[in-house]
Amino acid sequence: MNNNIIEVRNLIARYGEKVILDNISVDIKAGEITVILGSSGCGKTTLLKNILRLYEPYSGSVKIFDEEITSMDELEYNKVLKRIGVLFQGGALLNSISVAENLAIPLEQHTKLPPEIMERIINLKLDLVNLAYAKYLSPSELSGGMKKRVALARAITLDPELLFCDEPSAGLDPITSASLDKLILNLKQKLKMSIVIVTHELASIHRIADSIIFLHKGKLLYHGSLKDAGNANIPEIDEFFETGKFD
Amino acid sequence: MIISESTLSFEGALNKESIPDIMKEFVKVPLSGIRNFDLKLVDEIDSSGVVFIDYLRTRFPDASFENISPEVEHTLNAFQGGLKDDIKQPVIPGYFERTGELIFQTLQQSRKVMYLLSDILYWSVVGIFNHKGQRKDSVIQQMLLIGIDAIPIIALLSFILGLILALQSAAQLHQFGADIYLADLISVTMVSEMGPILTAIMVSGRSGSAIASEIATMTVTEEIDALKMMALNPIRFVVVPKFHAMTICMPLLVTLSMFVGILGGAIIGFYYLDIAPGLFWSRVFSVISFRDFSIALGKSIVFSWVIVIIGVYYGLNVKGGAEGVGKVTTASVVASIFWIIVLDAVNSMIFYYN
Numbered sequence: 001m002n003n004n005i006i007e008v009r010n011l012i013a014r015y016g017e018k019v020i021l022d023n024i025s026v027d028i029k030a031g032e033i034t035v036i037l038g039s040s041g042c043g044k045t046t047l048l049k050n051i052l053r054l055y056e057p058y059s060g061s062v063k064i065f066d067e068e069i070t071s072m073d074e075l076e077y078n079k080v081l082k083r084i085g086v087l088f089q090g091g092a093l094l095n096s097i098s099v100a101e102n103l104a105i106p107l108e109q110h111t112k113l114p115p116e117i118m119e120r121i122i123n124l125k126l127d128l129v130n131l132a133y134a135k136y137l138s139p140s141e142l143s144g145g146m147k148k149r150v151a152l153a154r155a156i157t158l159d160p161e162l163l164f165c166d167e168p169s170a171g172l173d174p175i176t177s178a179s180l181d182k183l184i185l186n187l188k189q190k191l192k193m194s195i196v197i198v199t200h201e202l203a204s205i206h207r208i209a210d211s212i213i214f215l216h217k218g219k220l221l222y223h224g225s226l227k228d229a230g231n232a233n234i235p236e237i238d239e240f241f242e243t244g245k246f247d
Numbered sequence: 248m249i250i251s252e253s254t255l256s257f258e259g260a261l262n263k264e265s266i267p268d269i270m271k272e273f274v275k276v277p278l279s280g281i282r283n284f285d286l287k288l289v290d291e292i293d294s295s296g297v298v299f300i301d302y303l304r305t306r307f308p309d310a311s312f313e314n315i316s317p318e319v320e321h322t323l324n325a326f327q328g329g330l331k332d333d334i335k336q337p338v339i340p341g342y343f344e345r346t347g348e349l350i351f352q353t354l355q356q357s358r359k360v361m362y363l364l365s366d367i368l369y370w371s372v373v374g375i376f377n378h379k380g381q382r383k384d385s386v387i388q389q390m391l392l393i394g395i396d397a398i399p400i401i402a403l404l405s406f407i408l409g410l411i412l413a414l415q416s417a418a419q420l421h422q423f424g425a426d427i428y429l430a431d432l433i434s435v436t437m438v439s440e441m442g443p444i445l446t447a448i449m450v451s452g453r454s455g456s457a458i459a460s461e462i463a464t465m466t467v468t469e470e471i472d473a474l475k476m477m478a479l480n481p482i483r484f485v486v487v488p489k490f491h492a493m494t495i496c497m498p499l500l501v502t503l504s505m506f507v508g509i510l511g512g513a514i515i516g517f518y519y520l521d522i523a524p525g526l527f528w529s530r531v532f533s534v535i536s537f538r539d540f541s542i543a544l545g546k547s548i549v550f551s552w553v554i555v556i557i558g559v560y561y562g563l564n565v566k567g568g569a570e571g572v573g574k575v576t577t578a579s580v581v582a583s584i585f586w587i588i589v590l591d592a593v594n595s596m597i598f599y600y601n
Contacts, residue, residue: 095567112267113295120298123334124326135334140567158263159293190325 002066005030005162005194006051011060013043013050013218020046022218024060030161033188033195033208035226038215039240044198045089047215048166051196052086053077064162082110085155087165091147093139099126099150100135106157125153129183145176149183156187162194163187169201181207202241214240248272254313255281258288261296261319269299281307287314297326363560366482367490374487380480385488386495393454393489394496398503401449405504408441409433409511417520426520430530433512438535442505443543444591447550450497451583455554458489459579462562463572471563482559490555497551498544505543546594550587557583 006028013021021043028034036044049055051062053069062069064080072080093102103122107113113121126132129149139147148168155163165184169177181204187193199205205212205226212229214222216236222229229237248269249256255278259265284303289296300312300323315323340348374381416432462485465471474481509531516522561579565571 095570107263111263111295113263114267114270117266117270117295117298117302120301121294124294124298126334128326132334136337138567140571159295186325191322 003029003031004063005065006196007061007063007066008047008051009061009063011047011050011062012058013046013055014058020218021050021057021215024215024220026213026220026223028194028196028213029211030194031188031192032210033184033197034211034213035205035209036196036198036213036215037200037205037240038221039200042215043218044200044215045166047213048164048196048198052084052164082158083161085158085160085163087148087152087155087163087168089166089170091139091144091151093142093147093151093154095139097138098135099131099137099139099142102139102150103154103157106154110158121157125157126150128156128186129153130179145172145180148172148180152180152183156191156193159191160193162196165195165197165199167199168197169199169204174203177201177204178207184208248276250276250281253280253282254285255283256285256288260291261286261289261299262291262293263295266295266299278307282310284310284312285314286312286316286319289316289319292319292322294322294326297323359564360556360560363482363563364556367486367556367559370480370483371487371490371494374483374491380483381488382484386491389488389492390496392457393450393492394500397450397453397496397500400453401446401500401504402507404449405437405442405445405508406511408445409437409508409513410515411511412436412441412508413512413515414519417515421520426516426522427526427530429512429516429520429522430527431534433516434509434531434534435539437505437508437512438539438543440591442508443501443547443550444587445508446497446501446504446547447554447587448584450493450500450551451554451580451587454493455558455583456576456580458555458558459562460572460576462486462559463565463575466563466565467568467572486555486559489559490552493551493555494548497547501543501547542594542598546591549590549594553586553590554583557586 004027006026008024008026008028011021011024012019024047036047038044046055050057051064053062057070060070065083067076067080069077069080093099094105100122103125104118107118107121111118122135123132126135129152131146131149131153134142134146134150139150142150152165152168155165163184168180168184172180184195184197185208188195197204197208209226211224212222212226213220214229214234214237221234222232222237224232230241249258257269261269284300284307296319303310304312413429413433417426417429420426420429420432462471465481465485471481471485474484513524513527513531516527517524558579561575561582565575567574
């Protein structure tokens with residue numbers, strides 16, 4: 001049985017004449033945490049946004065849940081999106097409404113659950129990110145780390161099978177970053193979610209990655225387990241991991 | 248959902264798709280005698296299912312849950328601890344608290360505006376003699392944006408307004424054979440009231456909103472903080488050029504509005520009431536006094552300061568992101584138009600009440 005939750009084939013992404021992703025082919029396995037990494041400007045976020053169809057690929061194919069999404073119409077793609085959660089880099093919470101209302105949006109729009117059950121689901125998800133006390137606060141009253149945790153709660157409101165996180169640790173202190181990683185690990189272990197994370201935070205990669213996709217100047221240099229990456233003898237990967245070490 | 252004696256059995260999935268239907272069924276069947284819930288046939292459960300079971304536990308505190316499969320147990324355990332009674336809503340303050348808060352906020356706001364006003368006035372006086380801390384030619388650039396770019400729309404609107412006022416009045420004046428007084432009416436109206444007010448409202452909508460949104464965006468994106476960290480005074484660097492440009496442009500735009508508005512009235516006088524052009528213009532210049540003209544220009548300068556100060560105040564006190572910028576921009580335009588009209592009324596009371 002095919003265990004791949006995402007299959008990318010010959011993906012090319014361009015901004016005008018500039019090639020950002022050069023013929024990327026990669027399979028992402030279900031039930032794993034896959035980390036897309038590489039130095040700034042290597043195309044990590046572009047790959048994520050191409051997979052999510054937020055950017056239209058120049059050419060190539062992207063399959064999610066075994067369905068080709070690049071040629072799907074909007075209605076079909078919306079069905080796929082209901083099985084996906086996305087945590088954006090800045091959280092992307094709607095500032096005009098409260099934290100609880102932010103979490104209620106997917107429930108109200110995509111389910112017919114009665115209000116009392118929705119209310120309890122919101123409490124449950126906020127508790128999962130340790131932010132039950134922030135339920136009635138406005139996003140503008142939250143710190144950067146809290147915003148990301150609320151955004152994560154919103155991303156998992158509908159129990160997605162696949163979760164995408166764009167730089168979840170960016171701009172966070174090591175403790176908040178570690179607690180967010182723990183949360184992501186919990187989602188994988190307890191809820192069996194498949195998770196794709198874009199990051200270049202080394203500590204975070206070591207804590208959570210099952211497999212890594214290493215990009216360099218738009219090309220795929222390595223895809224495999226984190227353990228084997230060190231033995232792959234790819235200078236760019238060695239340099240990437242060496243630079244972050246403390247002696 | 249199957250009921251047999253005191254046992255209610257669920258089957259299949261307990262998830263966000265199936266629960267709405269189950270809850271609809273609940274209304275139809277008698278549940279008072281239920282003592283056990285059998286989950287033997289439940290093969291799938293998500294967080295909605297977990298919450299639903301918790302809901303049943305609250306509704307049927309004496310009931311027991313039986314035959315929970317390891318799969319379901321695993322998901323239930325994953326969310327353990329998160330199931331709690333509703334989180335308390337913040338207490339809504341009472342009438343007196345809200346009134347007190349409003350008064351307190353208004354006083355705070357007034358104090359902040361006064362500080363800002365003094366800051367802007369101080370640095371704008373300093374800025375006349377010392378251009379340090381400002382970008383080169385920034386006043387000229389702002390004059391182009393605030394003044395020159397506003398000429399077409401202000402001229403067009405003033406012309407149309409003069410035309411309408413004259414047309415409406417001409418019919419009335421003609422009944423009494425007082426055609427020539429059209430010149431008096433139009434010139435006094437345009438110089439004392441309509442010219443300054445119309446221009447101030449237009450400038451508030453065009454430039455006041457631009458000032459508020461520009462400064463709000465700079466605040467949100469930490470540009471204001473960056474200026475401070477570069478040892479630059481944001482008021483001096485960003486606001487003073489706008490203040491100077493506005494102070495220079497506003498009286499000029501008001502003068503233009505007065506002239507073009509009277510011209511619009513003159514067209515009606517010439518072609519509708521057959522007033523001789525020479526006669527019309529001689530009436531105009533005999534009616535407009537230097538005092539009225541000076542008062543009008545004086546108040547236009549005050550209006551220009553109101554627009555800048557309110558725009559800057561709202562811009563610097565923005566909260567939130569993109570949405571906050573939109574809010575303060577709207578609020579600044581509403582506030583500046585309000586204060587322009589209030590100050591115009593005060594001006595009329597001071598100079599014309601006798």
